Amino acid sequence: xxxxxxxLVRKEGLSHEAFVDYWQSTHTPIAREIEGVVRYTTVLPVDxxxxxxxxxxxxxxxxxxxxxxxxxxxxxxxxxxERGKAREARxxxxxxxxxxxxxxxxxxxxxxxxxxxxxxxxxxxxxAFLVRKEGLSHDEFLDHWANEHVPIAREIPGVVRYARVVPTDxxxxxxxxxxxxxxxxxGALRAxxxxxxxxxxxxDHSTSRAARxxxxxxxxxxxxxxxxxRETVQKDVMGx
Numbered sequence: 001x002x003x004x005x006x007x008l009v010r011k012e013g014l015s016h017e018a019f020v021d022y023w024q025s026t027h028t029p030i031a032r033e034i035e036g037v038v039r040y041t042t043v044l045p046v047d048x049x050x051x052x053x054x055x056x057x058x059x060x061x062x063x064x065x066x067x068x069x070x071x072x073x074x075x076x077x078x079x080x081x082e083r084g085k086a087r088e089a090r091x092x093x094x095x096x097x098x099x100x101x102x103x104x105x106x107x108x109x110x111x112x113x114x115x116x117x118x119x120x121x122x123x124x125x126x127x128a129f130l131v132r133k134e135g136l137s138h139d140e141f142l143d144h145w146a147n148e149h150v151p152i153a154r155e156i157p158g159v160v161r162y163a164r165v166v167p168t169d170x171x172x173x174x175x176x177x178x179x180x181x182x183x184x185x186x187g188a189l190r191a192x193x194x195x196x197x198x199x200x201x202x203x204d205h206s207t208s209r210a211a212r213x214x215x216x217x218x219x220x221x222x223x224x225x226x227x228x229x230r231e232t233v234q235k236d237v238m239g240x
Contacts, residue, residue, distance in 0.1 A: 001038070001238075002064045003165050004071045005178050006104040007053040007129065007225055011096050016048045022096045023055065030092055032235040033085045034059065036066030039118075039236045043125055043229035046186060050196035053227050056127055060109070060238075064168055067106060074106050074172035103129060103225060105175050107165040113154040114161045116182065121233045123160065123182045126193045129175045131223040133216075138170045144218040145177065152211045153181065158188030182231070189228065196228050 010019035023042070032040045039060040045051035061067040070086040072079035081087045093099055116123065132141035145164070154162045161182035167173035183189040192208040194201040199221055203209045215221060 001060050001062065001109045002067045002106070002168065003061075003109050004057075004059045004067055004104065004106050005127075005129075005165055006057045006102055007127075007227065008055045008057060009098045009101040010054045011094075011098050014096060016054055019054050019096055020044060023057075027089070027092050027096065028234055030085060030089045031057070031059065034070050034089055035084070035086055036061045036063075036070055037235060038062055038238050040234045041120065041231050042234055043127065043227065043231045045196070045227055045229045046124065047196045047228070051227055051229070052197075052225055056227055056229065064106075064108075071106075074167070074169040103174050105129065105165060105167055105173055105178055106169070107167045107173070107178065110164045110166060112150050112162040112164060113159060114163075116161045118236060118238065119233075120161065120182060120231045123184060123231055124186045124189045124228070125231045126179075126181045126183075126189055126226065126228050128179045128224055128226040130177045130179060131220045132176045133218050133220050136218060138176055141176050141218055142166065149211070149214050149218065152207060152214055153179070155207050156181065156192045156211055157205050157207065158183045158185060158192060160184055193228075 010016065028042065037059050041058045043056040045055065059071065070081055079090070081090050132138065159181050163180045165178035167175070167177060181193065192203055192205070203212055
């Protein structure tokens with residue numbers, strides 16, 4: 001499955017509450033009908049005042065070509081979709097988003113652990129947009145992530161789903177990947193991965209501590225945007 005993952009920044013002049021209302025009531029009904037979309041999820045920050053962004057939108061497609069047709073390719077922000085709902089959604093984002101301040105990544109999803117069966121509505125989610133450590137190539141970063149970090153991270157206490165999004169065009173991508181960890185309990189998430197705004201924390205559990213220590217081996221922590229939020233599945237054709 002190919003995903004478009006976007007960290008959203010509200011348009012200047014909108015409050016967070018007004019942004020959420022417009023996003024959920026006006027834009028979401030359009031976005032869920034974009035041609036080719038098989039799954040659409042939204043993530044709202046649990047603590048908007050401490051969050052780095054106003055939310056996350058994730059749209060999944062079965063083919064990369066369908067994704068590009070609807071949402072543009074890596075590096076493109078100004079594009080002109082040919083089909084109806086994709087065109088309507090593209091025009092509508094200018095009504096509530098600061099488009100140029102919206103980091104995003106287009107990639108292929110890799111599921112490392114899943115006890116949810118895709119039923120993620122109401123789960124708490126830590127989404128990290130990853131930037132590799134200086135001196136590492138993208139391939140070296142991917143190797144460490146998949147072979148060294150994943151075996152630790154998937155065993156963090158409380159994790160019920162762990163997915164990675166690997167960019168389909170690394171040279172044009174804004175990030176080296178996205179890590180998504182889901183928890184049923186917000187307290188467990190914060191104990192394992194820190195709270196909103198925290199980057200330097202000391203988890204109690206040995207596995208959480210090992211994961212925290214390992215990120216310094218391959219990530220530029222301060223360059224890694226992230227968001228702690230609660231997910232809602234707005235559409236899931238695959239789960240029907």
